[in-house]
Amino acid sequence: MTTITTSLFLLLVISCALQVSSNGDAEILSRVKSSRLIDPDGKLNDWAITGDNRSPCNWTGITCDSKNGAVTAIDLSGYGISGGFPYGFCRIRTLVNITLSKNDLNGTMDSAPLSLCSRIHVLILTENSFSGKLPEFSPEFRNLRVLELESNLFTGEIPESYGELSSLRVLNLNGNSLAGIVPAFLGNLTELTRLELAYVGFEPGPIPSTFGSLTKLSNLRLTNSNLVGEIPDSIGDLVSLVNLDLAMNGLSGEIPESIGKLKSIYQLELFLNKLSGKLPESIGNLTAMRNFDVSQNNLNGEVTEKIASLQLVSFHLNDNFFTGELPRVIALNPNLVDFMIFNNSFTGTLPTNFGKFSGLTEFDVSTNNFSGDLPPYLCYGKKLEGLISFGNQLSGEIPESYGECDSLNYIRMADNKLSGEVPVKFWELPLTRLELSNNQLQGSIPPSIFKARDLSQLEISGNNFSGTIPARICDLGELRVVDLSRNRFSGSIPSCINRLKNLERVEMQENALDGEIPSSVSSCAKLTELNLSDNRLRGGIPPELGELPVLNYLDLSDNQLTGEIPAELLKLKLNQFNVSDNRLSGKIPTGFQQNVFLPSFLGNPDLCAPDMDPIRPCRSKPEPRLVLVISAFCIAALIGALVWLFIKTKPLFLRKPNRTDKVTIFQRVGFTEEDIYPQLTEDNIIGSGGSGLVYRVTLKSGQTLAVKKLSGGPGRKPESESVFRSEVEILGRVRHGNIVKLLMCCNGEEFRFLVYEFMENGSLGDVLHSEKEHRAVSALDWTTRFSIALGAAQGLAYLHHDSVPAIVHRDVKSNNILLDHEMKPRVADFGLAKPLKRENNNGVSDVSPMSCVAGSYGYIAPEYGYTSRVNEKSDVYSFGVVLLELITGKRPNDSSFGENKDIVKYAMESALCYSSPSPEDKAMNQDSAGNFRDLSKLVDPKMELSTREYEEVEKVLEIALLCTSSFPINRPTMRKVVELLKEKKSLE
Template identity: 60%
Template sequence: MMLTVLSIDITGIGISGGFPSGFCRIRTLQNLSLPGNSLNGTISSESISLCSHLRNLNLSANVFVGELPEFVPDFVNLQSLDLSLNNFSGEIPASFGRFPALRVLCLFDNFLNGTIPSFLTNLTELTRFELAYNPFKPGPLPSDIGNLTKLENLWLPYSNLIGEIPHSIGNLARLNNLDLSNNNLSGEIPNSIGGLRSAVQIELYLNHLSGELPESLSNLTALLKFDASQNNLTGTLPEKVAGMPLLSLNLNDNYLEGDIPQTLAWNPNLIQLKLFNNKFSGVLPAELGRYSDLEDFDVSGNELTGGLPRDLCFRKKLQRLVAFNNRFLDDLPDSYGGCNSLSYVRIFNNELSGEVPIPFWSLPELEFLELRNNRFGGSIPPSISGARGLTELLISGNNFSGQVPEEICRLQQLVVIDASRNQFSSEIPSCITELKLQKLDLQENIFSGEIPSRVSSWTELTELNLSSNRFSGKIPAELGNLPVLTYLDLSGNLLSGEIPAELTKLKLNKFNLSDNKLEGKVPSGFNQKFFLSSLMGNPNLCSPDLKPLPPCPKSRPATIYVIAVLATAAILLLMSLLWFFKTKSHSFGSNPRRAWKVMKFQQVGFSEEDVLSSLTDENLIGTGGSGRVHRVKLKTGQTVAVKKLWGGYRKSDTEAVFRSEVETLGRIRHGNIVKLLSSCSGEEYRVLVYEYMENGSLGDVLHGEKGGGLLDWPKRFKIAIGAAQGLAYLHHDCVPPILHRDVKSNNILLDEEFCPRVADFGLAKTLRRGDGEADSVMSRVAGSYGYIAPEYAYTLKVTEKSDVYSYGVVLMELITGKRPNDSSFGENKDIVKWVTEAALSSPEPTSDDDCNCCQDLGQLVDPRMDSSTCDYEEIEKVLNVALLCTSTFPMSRPSMRRVVELLKDHKLAPPK
């Protein structure tokens, strides 16, 4: 019996090597599908010619390079050709216009740099035409595009299109999706667009289109989503268009003027309404939301007046309410207090007044609340504790008053509080130190009492501003132990006592203690002119040489009596400490097997008793967001790192971090991921034992006291590739895939040879598929300031591309040696914006002598690197990968598997 092979499908199993043309020697073969592998090299015309009898050829998501192959005329049966997601470059060959039966042509996400040729319009059987995300030369959309009358999907974003949209576009009567976004198209939207009677979605945003919207849009009775945002459109919104059966209408960032038509409010299909950054004026239709399942509402950046429509959430479906930068008046409607679906609110920079409805503060799905710069009054009610998912509370520039309730401490997801420029009074709840804050701004209120001192959990805090209040007492010395604090402003208060010397350990971009009642000698770290203005207004401060501060009086000799008392106290204290540690050690060591649950993930030569007895302050090497890390040298001579997670009031968070680390690291093995050796869990503590990394974290080496001079370029490049390999393993080789969600330089550890290990999986989550969605996403707060992808601010979602963005920031740190939020970048700039602007303005290199990159890329390259180790081409390659990884749009970012290939093999062209 002879077998007939019709199809070969080898998807995503990691095969490598060149194009396996031998498969095509099977003459009965009709379908060859090899996507998602590591096939590489070029594809010659000779090898591809063996496949002329195929009907479907899919080589997508591999790493093929070079020019596209010429196809011989024998490919008369080919119906589908997918070469997307590779590294092909050059022109599209003329043979691509001679496939008489071709229905699907996918060449998107390559490096094709010719123009889109007109001969592709000869493919009259095409239903899918997808060339997006290629660096084509500027050129027009072929004028004969209307010849493709069977086309259902025309997908050409990021294709460098110029000129006008051809009039013939109206011939595509079967087209479901038209996407010409993110190009440089100009002129008016042709009236012929009304011929796209099957269109469900039209995307024209981010072009230079002008003129008014054509009335013919009202002919598109199937259209559910229309987005012509971020163009130069003018005029008003046609009433007929507003009455269409739309699910989504996006016209933001244009020059549309006039009132918003009342017919929009009567559209029963409207789910998404986005009209931001136009010139709409007048009052919003009162019925908006009453007759539709409105979920996403954005009218920000207009000149709208009156009140917000009270029925906006009538159907209880509204999730996003964005109306900032208008002139809205009146109170926030009471009906909004019952909008339990609401998760994202931005209505700042208006003239809204009155008290915020009490139920509004406790909406169960609320994650982001921004009410800044209005005229709201009243107080924050204790019921705010009901908004358990709230991550950012931004209410500055209002007339809120009263005491901040202690119930705010129950919002364990809260990372940003900005309540500045209000009239809050009384003391700050001491429990606020239990929150894992990244920013706390309470300036210009009437707060009093002392600054909370137990701040050890603020390990992610980057900004603390308590200025212009009535705080008294001493400055807590514990503030000096916060590892990432860069902004500290305590000016304009009633603080007394000496300036704690511990504050000099901070790497501060902003520092201000002026206008208080501080006294004593200025610590040596602040005794310089740079800090003088931050110290003024404290009459009792003194300095030996910093003018105009008065000189410090000479200290009087201590009496023998005082010395004796101090010596006695010191001895008693030492004995107490010895007794404490001895009893603590016994408590750990007594009956450990009964008190502790132990899990071992590697072959280890130590017991839990060896580890637990060594968790003393003498062995402490670091404090992080989830616990304290100790360096423990065992009896065997082995050194391990032991993380003891926080307990007590943070027990629920501790358990989540512990479970995430154990579930993630306990089941994976990779040379670039830190090894979890064992874990111990008891009633009060959770302990994790890792392999010890001799050189600490990449963040410490780049930004710590050792300085980045320890890392020459070869070491940095080695770290870049190793970290990428570790993340690629998590994303692509784990089943289900794993998202790290907190990629940063402090979470990349370095062994004695500076080989990197990705670490700290306390926020990691598995990405489960097959539940009806293409990608599962998580909405729990994840990431650290400076590393968080921009889309998180709007969606509060985390995907694989969020990790890719954070990794791109790490690459920029490796190149520049700067922190993600360095003050040298200037106002409102982070490392991504600074590097992008600098890279795009850098001249081409003139020679390769002595690391010309240090000059040609201006201030980008870390000057602490040994210039003799610089490799301009390699640095430029890493820079371009970093720019790709930090693209604004997640779809534009490469996968981590592709990042590894780009770093190892491909030479990217410099950015234009």
């Protein structure tokens, strides 16, 4: 009886102790929540001690030991909480796991209070905003097994204390801006199974040979970690490796034979390095490997039978210098899904059995020297999505079986020797792109092409296609590019073309098209290029073409067009304009009477213009008596018309502002709106855009102004109204030396205009890229470019940090940075700008969600792809693109970058292949190993740089790459950008 009583007593004591402990844990959690964390969405509302809720084990994110009820883990991932690191959680003595990933936590992590957490086993803080140096871990953290700090803002070198965390199994520091090199002391962590140091801003350094001691490692990820030198032989000692990712670095030399010892490897990623030599035969021993990528290196030689026999799922050899024929056995692989070998020098025929024994989805053999027929079984498994074979010498017909491949969505077969007719069902596939250009194909486009409703790009130029363009092509509402040039198409252009609202480029030159140019094409508001040259088109040039808001390339030459050149075309801002060799007549519109346009009008004998030799001047020689009669009649008619017009409305050049016109003065000026009205004439137009025309107005005082005239009246376009309101509301109160000055505005029923200071040197985009204008200043030296970059950055920093409210521009680009007579920059065009609102709880600035993507192609930040809510970091990205333009002298989407590359990707790849050389190496364009890729490959060749300027370009390049980071959180603020640009030394 005594024993039973004692046991019950002990059980009661333990139960009470657990209850006290549980209550204490609840108090700690509640206290930390209220003092350290911000819970804007109320996800932790149940963290409250009540009569019925005194145990925290049922609280959100809390895990307790099932036996004793003690709190063991806190997981608040993705709850949207903010604040600093909650050190107080570690007062719970039984806590071993803290997971706080995907939140808005910030601040630094101090070693002293962190010592409270020395008992924990797991610390996961990925995707937050912690900053400062990486936290130190004292020897008391002997039980720490998992440390994940990925995607934060930590800086500095990895502390040596990390090499003493003897129990550590997972170390993940991906996506931080760390300094130093990959430390060798991490080789002491012999319990590691996963080591991830990817996308870390290390200084150039080697893979430590000490990593060979990490024999339990299954996952080693050092992607984009600025690694240089050779892959050490000790890599072969990592016998437990399943995933090895060394991609996007500067590794050189040959792939070591020892890599063949990684018998457990499933994925081997070595792409985008500078590796050379042949593939080691030992790779054929990696029979467990399924993903193999050595693309974008300098590898050569042939693919051996042993390597070709591997049962790979993805096989990427593209962008190297491989030669020889493909072993036939490669097509017998039952696992092969993704096959990429483009941009090499392979020869011979493609194995016939490709696709017959596996479910191929991607097949790209482009830009090699393959000949013979296309493999007929590529879509045997009915899974093929992409078929890319352009740039070879393939011949024969397109297999009928391809027409049955309903999974295909992307085809590029250009620049081969394919012949015969295209199977009818091939035109009907659910493709987004069909490219067959420069072959010997024939036949016609069937009306059934309307079934390809997702088709965005139709490119079949340079073949022998004939017949008419079917009207059913107008059912393809997603079409952006239509290139039917250099064929034998006849008939007229379908008038239903107005239904293709997404058209951006139309090329139909060098065919036998007749009929008139349909005026309905003016409905294609996204059209930038229209080339109908070298056909048999008749009739006049539709004036409606002048309504196309973004058209910059118009070629109607070598046709049979008649009538006058419509003055409406002056609304267009054309980089390419050609109406030569037609039957046009009359006076060339005044705005086109410039020598730069002269070749555009040749071959039209009946055109006239003054001072455009050999175009004849506009004068006639009728009989004197007839001249008198006509003159008298015209004078009388003119006087009558003027009297009537004066009485009814008053002419523009005399009329005063309507009483309903509202004139607002923003700066001290010496003119009125009456001085401006008479000069808003066709001769003074200097530019145009979607919202209106821009005029150069010179006053009697000699002052020159820029005047943007917007549409008025009841038919005002909503976008024009938005531009006017945005410019007035923002520029009317902004005062900064690097932001264009709005001097006056007039808002009336008939006319609305905005008056700005005039920028003599136009836009930065014109100066950098225009072939027609600004030739005197086109070769900007680096000092001037740097000054422009700094001034523009200061203007944007003012908008983001000093303006109240703060402003996000939303259309930062080189064309919106104007230059005065001293080349001082002014940020301009605030038609898309929006005020920012500051959130009180976390200080993050934001704007309301946008109904559509704002900005200009090539400058738009990648987050627009997954959110409509943007902030000032979107401007930072666009400014980074402008910096790259200043360095390279190229447009954001220059064709020289290659397929699917923009200036950001081009610069990033060039920078990855670059390591800072000494001044002597710079002169030699190579480093001590002979591997240096000179930055002159990236820098605008129009600049001659001194050694000091070269170093400055390198610094600005680093800033540009920071600004164009894929993740907004990793981009600096514009205020920080200004500081970095002003720094005398290179970035650390």
